[in-house]
Amino acid sequence: MKTRFSPILAVIGIFAAPFASAQKTEPIKALLVIGGCCHDYEVQKDLIKNGLEGRINITVDIDYSPDKGTKPQFKTYEKENWADGYDVILHDECAAGFKEIELAKRVAGPHLKGIPAVNLHCAMHSYRVASNIRQVQESGSDGALWFEFLGLQSSGHGPKLPIDVSFEEGASPITKGMKNYTSGNDELYNNHHIYEGVTVLAKGKQTGKNGKAAEAVVAWKHEYGPNKARVVGTTLGHFNEIVGSQEYLNFVARSILWSVKKLDDEGKPAQGYWLEK
Numbered sequence: 001m002k003t004r005f006s007p008i009l010a011v012i013g014i015f016a017a018p019f020a021s022a023q024k025t026e027p028i029k030a031l032l033v034i035g036g037c038c039h040d041y042e043v044q045k046d047l048i049k050n051g052l053e054g055r056i057n058i059t060v061d062i063d064y065s066p067d068k069g070t071k072p073q074f075k076t077y078e079k080e081n082w083a084d085g086y087d088v089i090l091h092d093e094c095a096a097g098f099k100e101i102e103l104a105k106r107v108a109g110p111h112l113k114g115i116p117a118v119n120l121h122c123a124m125h126s127y128r129v130a131s132n133i134r135q136v137q138e139s140g141s142d143g144a145l146w147f148e149f150l151g152l153q154s155s156g157h158g159p160k161l162p163i164d165v166s167f168e169e170g171a172s173p174i175t176k177g178m179k180n181y182t183s184g185n186d187e188l189y190n191n192h193h194i195y196e197g198v199t200v201l202a203k204g205k206q207t208g209k210n211g212k213a214a215e216a217v218v219a220w221k222h223e224y225g226p227n228k229a230r231v232v233g234t235t236l237g238h239f240n241e242i243v244g245s246q247e248y249l250n251f252v253a254r255s256i257l258w259s260v261k262k263l264d265d266e267g268k269p270a271q272g273y274w275l276e277k
Contacts, residue, residue: 025272028058028260031086035065036072036094039122044243048092048120051249056257057273060090070097077103083110087260090252092237094122101129101142108149114227116259117149118252121237124154124189136193144195150233151198151222157187158214160238163204165218165247171201172221174232174258176267178251186242189235191216198222204236219251221258230259 030052034045041064049060065072072095076082083089089110098104104127111117130143133155137144147153163183167175188206194217204218219234232255237243253274257263262270 032090034092037070047244055253088116091123092120095126112225114229116230119233153193154189157189160185173267187238
């Protein structure tokens with residue numbers, strides 16, 4: 001028996017295939033919260049947005065505060081359900097002046113509910129509720145709230161000098177295939193405490209002008225809260241040259257893919273999500 005409508009079905013198939021593909025490759029929706037003290041965020045916001053949108057299938061909205069103080073104001077956090085509609089949040093604010101526990105809870109709240117995050121550089125030194133940031137904060141305490149979300153407690157950094165970055169072999173799909181490298185001038189953040197459940201992705205070694213070397217964890221991942229939100233952090237990223245580098249942007253891009261489950265166990269991005277050839 002001949003199939004009289006096969007040409008029509010073939011035409012339908014031609015149009016349906018791209019539609020199905022588009023369904024599978026809907027862009028990741030990300031929000032970049034950026035601004036505050038001590039960094040060239042006006043330039044870095046664009047380096048991050050353009051660098052990510054040129055690498056992976058993502059749209060990056062920006063909430064940028066031009067405030068150069070330690071208490072930058074973000075319109076995002078004025079909203080009750082501020083993270084609704086986003087797949088992942090990129091925290092790149094430098095807001096060390098905030099001590100209010102309610103603000104820290106507001107910022108960390110969506111992640112506690114399950115929204116992934118990638119935390120960059122000075123986000124580690126923000127929302128310092130703890131009275132003594134050099135004292136290890138006990139899990140579950142108000143002082144540990146932001147640090148537990150991050151996965152690591154840090155209070156300061158060394159000089160602005162190159163850092164030898166070495167990836168932990170087999171630690172995560174995020175870093176699979178990534179090569180060790182030496183960065184340009186950057187800041188090596190100290191590690192007071194690494195919280196339970198954190199997987200170290202990379203370590204950094206910095207040699208001072210006096211020849212003395214310091215080492216610290218510079219990248220890590222963990223799952224946060226009862227809903228196991230995937231969270232990645234890196235302390236690297238002070239200068240524009242670092243933020244705009246291939247190594248940095250590739251790491252952040254792969255971190256985002258892992259956080260939203262678009263990176264398989266072998267480190268291969270889901271089809272349609274890695275744009276660079």
